[in-house]
Amino acid sequence: MTLDFTLNGQPVSLEGVPAAESLLDLLRHRLDLKGTKEGCGVGECGACSVLLDGKVVDSCLTPAWKAAGREVTTIEGLARDGQLHPLQESFLSAGAVQCGFCTPGMILSAQSLLSDNPDPSDEEIKIALAGNVCRCTGYHDIVLAVRRGARALRGEAPEADES
Amino acid sequence: MILGTSPLRSGSRERVLGDTRFGADQGQAGDLYLACVRIHKAPARIDGIDPAPALALPGVVRVFTAADIPGVNRLGIIPVSKDQEFLAEELVRCPGQAVALVAAETPEAARAGARAVVVKLTGAPGVYDMAEALAEGAPLVHPGREQGNLLDLRVIKNGDVEAAFKASAVVVEADYTTSMIEHSALETEGGRAWWEDGKLHVTACTQNPHYDRDDLVRFLGLKPEDLVVIQAETGGGFGGKLDVSVQPYLALAAWHLKRPTRLVYTREESFLSTGKRHPFRMHYVTGADEQGRLTAVKAELLADTGAFASYGLAVCMRAAVHAAGPYYVPNVDVTSRMAYTNNVWTGAMRGFGVPQVALAHEGQMDALADALGLDRLEIRRVNALRPGQATITGQVLKGGVGLTQCLDKVEPIYRTWQAKAKGDDRFAEGVGLGVMYYGIGNTGVSNPSTAQLEWTTDGRVVLFTGVADIGQGSDTVLRQLAATRLGVRLEQIDLVRGDTSRTTNAGATSASRQTYISGNAVMAAAENLEALVLGEARKMLGARHQELVLEDGMVRVKGDPESALGVTEVVRHLTQRGQAARGEGGFDPHTVPLKPDTGQGKPYAAYAWAAQCAFVEVDRDSGMVRVKEIAAAHDVGRAIHPKAVLGQICGGVMMGLGLGLMEEFHPGKTSNFEDYHIPTSADAPRITPLIVEEPEATGPYGAKGVGEPALIPTAPALAAAVGQALGQPMRHLPLSLERVMETLAGAGAKDQPC
Ligand code: FES
Ligand code: FES
Numbered sequence: 001m002t003l004d005f006t007l008n009g010q011p012v013s014l015e016g017v018p019a020a021e022s023l024l025d026l027l028r029h030r031l032d033l034k035g036t037k038e039g040c041g042v043g044e045c046g047a048c049s050v051l052l053d054g055k056v057v058d059s060c061l062t063p064a065w066k067a068a069g070r071e072v073t074t075i076e077g078l079a080r081d082g083q084l085h086p087l088q089e090s091f092l093s094a095g096a097v098q099c100g101f102c103t104p105g106m107i108l109s110a111q112s113l114l115s116d117n118p119d120p121s122d123e124e125i126k127i128a129l130a131g132n133v134c135r136c137t138g139y140h141d142i143v144l145a146v147r148r149g150a151r152a153l154r155g156e157a158p159e160a161d162e163s
Numbered sequence: 164m165i166l167g168t169s170p171l172r173s174g175s176r177e178r179v180l181g182d183t184r185f186g187a188d189q190g191q192a193g194d195l196y197l198a199c200v201r202i203h204k205a206p207a208r209i210d211g212i213d214p215a216p217a218l219a220l221p222g223v224v225r226v227f228t229a230a231d232i233p234g235v236n237r238l239g240i241i242p243v244s245k246d247q248e249f250l251a252e253e254l255v256r257c258p259g260q261a262v263a264l265v266a267a268e269t270p271e272a273a274r275a276g277a278r279a280v281v282v283k284l285t286g287a288p289g290v291y292d293m294a295e296a297l298a299e300g301a302p303l304v305h306p307g308r309e310q311g312n313l314l315d316l317r318v319i320k321n322g323d324v325e326a327a328f329k330a331s332a333v334v335v336e337a338d339y340t341t342s343m344i345e346h347s348a349l350e351t352e353g354g355r356a357w358w359e360d361g362k363l364h365v366t367a368c369t370q371n372p373h374y375d376r377d378d379l380v381r382f383l384g385l386k387p388e389d390l391v392v393i394q395a396e397t398g399g400g401f402g403g404k405l406d407v408s409v410q411p412y413l414a415l416a417a418w419h420l421k422r423p424t425r426l427v428y429t430r431e432e433s434f435l436s437t438g439k440r441h442p443f444r445m446h447y448v449t450g451a452d453e454q455g456r457l458t459a460v461k462a463e464l465l466a467d468t469g470a471f472a473s474y475g476l477a478v479c480m481r482a483a484v485h486a487a488g489p490y491y492v493p494n495v496d497v498t499s500r501m502a503y504t505n506n507v508w509t510g511a512m513r514g515f516g517v518p519q520v521a522l523a524h525e526g527q528m529d530a531l532a533d534a535l536g537l538d539r540l541e542i543r544r545v546n547a548l549r550p551g552q553a554t555i556t557g558q559v560l561k562g563g564v565g566l567t568q569c570l571d572k573v574e575p576i577y578r579t580w581q582a583k584a585k586g587d588d589r590f591a592e593g594v595g596l597g598v599m600y601y602g603i604g605n606t607g608v609s610n611p612s613t614a615q616l617e618w619t620t621d622g623r624v625v626l627f628t629g630v631a632d633i634g635q636g637s638d639t640v641l642r643q644l645a646a647t648r649l650g651v652r653l654e655q656i657d658l659v660r661g662d663t664s665r666t667t668n669a670g671a672t673s674a675s676r677q678t679y680i681s682g683n684a685v686m687a688a689a690e691n692l693e694a695l696v697l698g699e700a701r702k703m704l705g706a707r708h709q710e711l712v713l714e715d716g717m718v719r720v721k722g723d724p725e726s727a728l729g730v731t732e733v734v735r736h737l738t739q740r741g742q743a744a745r746g747e748g749g750f751d752p753h754t755v756p757l758k759p760d761t762g763q764g765k766p767y768a769a770y771a772w773a774a775q776c777a778f779v780e781v782d783r784d785s786g787m788v789r790v791k792e793i794a795a796a797h798d799v800g801r802a803i804h805p806k807a808v809l810g811q812i813c814g815g816v817m818m819g820l821g822l823g824l825m826e827e828f829h830p831g832k833t834s835n836f837e838d839y840h841i842p843t844s845a846d847a848p849r850i851t852p853l854i855v856e857e858p859e860a861t862g863p864y865g866a867k868g869v870g871e872p873a874l875i876p877t878a879p880a881l882a883a884a885v886g887q888a889l890g891q892p893m894r895h896l897p898l899s900l901e902r903v904m905e906t907l908a909g910a911g912a913k914d915q916p917c
Contacts, residue, residue, distance in 0.1 A: 044835065088180065101399060133349060133843055135399050136349075136810075139817065140809075141810060
């Protein structure tokens with residue numbers, strides 16, 4: 001079976017992908033894109049989050065064939081021409097990156113949220129990111145980063161008082 | 164200004180781009196894949212291991228057993244208690260222990276091979292309860308061991324507790340328990356081994372590359388110079404990556420097969436085979452006078468180390484030292500015991516036994532306050548240790564004691580919440596306090612760190628450090644210290660970190676010690692580098708008697724603005740003479756070992772202090788506890804990188820929330836995040852982190868540590884808040900739905916015998 005899809009804006013065509021292979025294994029092992037992480041393998045941690053047609057999925061639970069004909073975005077595809085995505089910027093400036101293992105999934109999940117809801121409240125951010133576990137930050141700075149990134153994506157100036 | 168500002172953390176740009184290669188991301192085409200054969204029922208005697216069915220499978224290259232280990236098959240982080248067989252020899256002591264290791268060309272073949280190895284076992288009687296393990300006639304976890312199942316017994320004794328109880332206005336007595344906890348660092352253990360330049364190289368996520376090197380050298384019977392360990396970028400640790408995990412397997416297979424090897428634990432394997440937080444059972448008797456001043460504390464602590472010692476000795480001792488909390492207590496009698504059982508082993512986890520005892524000492528303070536009709540915050544203020552007072556180990560504190568300041572910071576918040584807390588038929592709100600102190604560094608033993616700084620001829624400074632940054636930010640903090648001390652820009656400092664062939668031992672990233680101890684080592688290296696540069700400049704300038712200073716990359720002569728030299732010029736001068744512009748430094752905090760019979764001594768050179776308060780709402784219908792807010796004030800001495808400090812506090816609070824409300828690892832049952840829930844963003848309250856800076860005279864620019872303190876007061880504060888909401892003390896963690904419902908039903912959690 002040939003598997004054709006778009007990966008981070010580029011067409012990809014792969015032969016001989018077993019039906020049972022997960023999108024996570026395809027990305028990490030077949031395509032050597034190590035930015036997508038595995039934290040549990042059972043859909044409980046969100047470290048493996050990627051965007052499928054702009055919507056976040058757990059790639060560990062998503063069979064690779066589901067990508068056929070669709071657009072897959074991984075963390076490697078967010079920055080364009082060396083220019084960080086606003087959420088990548090805001091995660092940096094908010095100090096939302098500690099060990100950074102949750103960060104790729106967290107940023108993609110946040111991007112999925114913001115494409116549905118460009119101006120979420122803190123509560124909405126917390127609910128939307130509940131599938132993405134972070135053991136380091138206590139989520140405080142992650143929520144701040146998402147709020148900041150949302151403003152930037154809406155083209156608004158940064159908040160004066162952020163905490 | 165570099166200190167006290169929060170520059171972008173080293174490595175964070177690569178992290179948001181997804182470019183960082185963690186331990187789990189290592190590997191190249193042609194690597195061999197490894198899989199462990201693990202036994203799920205223990206104890207069991209090994210009657211035989213037959214690798215033939217595995218070797219018959221395509222792609223399987225070799226099966227190793229304990230007989231293939233060329234060196235000493237006893238690992239464990241404390242030198243005097245190494246007892247873990249990385250491949251079991253005769254006896255499988257706990258579920259999850261490995262008995263064989265399969266190397267194969269593909270991950271699938273490795274896994275298939277591991278399933279195909281035939282292991283013949285005979286079940287043996289085991290013991291799974293820590294109290295039963297210490298009873299007469301209990302099956303021995305390590306047969307033939309002189310002290311039986313007692314790993315360690317520590318006491319702290321001072322004064323006469325019984326006489327003091329008699330003279331007290333009030334005496335309260337209660338039992339407390341905490342659960343077994345899994346670190347759940349988001350990255351599971353992973354790494355790679357390979358040969359290069361005739362040396363075996365191992366890279367893996369770790370909190371302590373130099374310790375890993377020493378253990379691997381023993382395991383393989385090599386010379387230290389034949390083996391290089393490089394810390395891979397590490398996706399969190401929290402104590403779980405102090406003991407070796409995948410490293411011995413990677414090294415063993417690569418050593419035999421002379422090929423690169425790779426191994427990453429699944430979450431299930433990580434849960435099954437790595438250390439956990441010790442569950443504790445605690446019995447406390449505490450007395451006070453009418454003003455609420457503590458008269459005496461008697462504490463009996465019992466903890467389960469599982470099948471192996473790991474960091475058990477350290478946890479047993481640290482729990483004892485901190486058992487009475489951050490208070491002045493004239494009479495104490497603490498007994499801390501740790502028992503071997505056939506459960507999964509427990510080891511270091513953020514706080515080393517102090518989060519456990521904090522539940523008890525704080526529960527006792529509330530009980531005393533209530534019995535005396537005193538305010539719960541005031542009773543803590545009355546008893547808070549102050550400079551000039553002695554801890555229960557007889558250590559008179561000189562300075563760097565910021566508990567009262569922490570209480571001052573949280574008090575207005577605490578009072579506001581108290582006034583706000585309400586209840587109706589269904590929802591009840593409550594507010595609780597937790598305070599703590601925490602000794603920085605290892606307990607009463609030497610625990611040095613070393614560092615080097617080298618000025619290059621192109622004007623850069625290279626910092627060489629063995630400190631493992633596991634996400635807490637030491638890479639940045641140590642660079643900030645070096646830059647400040649040398650008067651250069653932060654961007655000028657390059658870092659070589661965690662590579663045993665290029666850096667020297669900095670000790671473990673544990674015990675909240677790296678900012679304080681390794682920070683001091685970096686300061687000493689900077690001082691020596693400065694002296695070297697100034698000495699050379701003096702020769703070059705012929706300025707024999709004048710005072711030279713180093714600033715902004717220049718050596719200047721005081722009082723003579725005309726004479727100045729660029730540091731680079733001085734460095735060139737040195738290198739032309741064949742000498743590197745390199746300064747070495749070390750630091751070992753001054754401690755005095757504790758006397759075995761009384762526990763008196765000076766266990767730590769510095770202490771961190773904290774006070775937290777929690778505001779919760781309990782749903783009486785469901786038993787659900789919703790944490791509305793937590794405020795956390797921490798005395799860190801000096802916040803070198805305030806954003807990193809705040810990040811540690813918020814992360815610690817959430818881990819404390821997990822310990823307090825939801826986390827409970829059941830050996831033999833818990834397998835993955837499906838049945839082990841850690842806090843998600845939906846559980847996250849509003850957190851108000853507050854920094855207190857009471858300078859520590861011996862710390863780098865006054866700094867001490869915050870990593871573990873951040874978590875310690877949270878669970879006690881939550882227990883107190885839930886207890887207030889329910890109108891009865893909560894002394895057994897976690898405060899799960901079931902436990903809250905039991906309490907509401909009046910059953911209460913049964914106190915367990917100690
Ligand atoms: S790895 Fe996919 S959700 Fe955890
Ligand atoms: S930063 Fe470590 S898991 Fe989120």
